[in-house]
Amino acid sequence: MSDAASETEIKDELLLQFLQHLAIDRDASIYTQRNYREALLDFCRWHAEDRKSQPTWTSLQRDDFRAFLRHLGRKNFGRASIQLRFSALRTFYKFLVRRGEVEMTPIRNISLPKQPKRLPKFLTPEQTQSLMEAPMRELAAAQKAVAKGIDPVDFLRDAAVQELIYSCGLRISEACGCNLEDIDWNEQLIRVRGKGKKERQVPVGAPALEAIRKYRQELGEYNSGTGAVFFSKPESQTRLQPRLVQLRLKRYLIAAGLDHQITPHKLRHSYATHLLNNGADLRSVQELLGHAHLVTTQVYTHLTTDRLKKAYESAHPRA
Helix, strand or coil: CCHHHHHHCCCHHHHHHHCCCHHHHHCCHHHHHHHHHHHHHHHHHHHHHCCCCCCCCCCCCCHHHHHHHHHHCCCCCCCHHHHHHHHHHHHHHHHHHHHHHCCCCCCCCCCCCCCCCCCCCCHHHHHHHEEEEHHHHHHHHHHCCCCCCCCCHHHHHHHHHHHHHHHCCCCCHHHHHHHHHECCCCCEEEEECCHHEEEEEEEHHHHHHHHHHHHHHHCCCHHCCEECCCCCHHHHHCCCCHHHHHHHHHHHHHHCCCCCCCCHHHHHHHHHHHHHHHHCHHHHHHHHCCCHHHHCCCCCHHHHHHHHHHHHHHHCCCE
């Protein structure tokens, strides 16, 4: 759908106010903003086609949303797609309730198809080590292949980004959003701005700090000492974007002999799993990850429990 078409469709004042609320008040990621916007527009398009009018949000009833759910089922939408659309609608109605536009949400007690339980995938410590070393190996290989040498800045940046994500368990957006003033070099701590403008302070390892130092030193005249830690284009001081991290990571995954479909978020999963495997308590990991609820962190205990079961079964004579 083109931008022009999008602008034409969003004439609903309540919907526009909600999208503004997502961006400004909740500081939602660009991906959440985009996904919720498209999900709500999808409902509007269905309502216009099925009910021959744009939705009046304050008048809709539970049966309207049940009809939308049946429509999605007939169109063979997957469980994740359905969950996303109703998550957007649910969040929108919570906004309307707080604003006093409606007394209660009409989406309550609507049964949605359940998502299958999927455990987070993670790298082993050995695989992680190989991935951390991949940017410097790739740089050395490139410099050897090119007689005049190449600019090492991008490789040093990639090494530092990967080290930081794994060292601190950061989301990719959190790593890209880091500023130099967020780093306490002496105490080895970093201030992280997470979802919903929530800040947390987490320890950062010496290898990550050293990788950042090397990258910043290589920037030379573009190392201003303030502002963003990582740049996509140092000469214009353009902050590094998540999409570039994802693309560059694929190169290093292939170089390390790993699955190229692994995402930067898997480094965050690996961080949590490795901490728990080595004795960290769940509450501490919850705080380090910036999870609002412990249940979100508990998914990692399944991974460590499986590991313990396998160890028990292989080692205990009467298992």
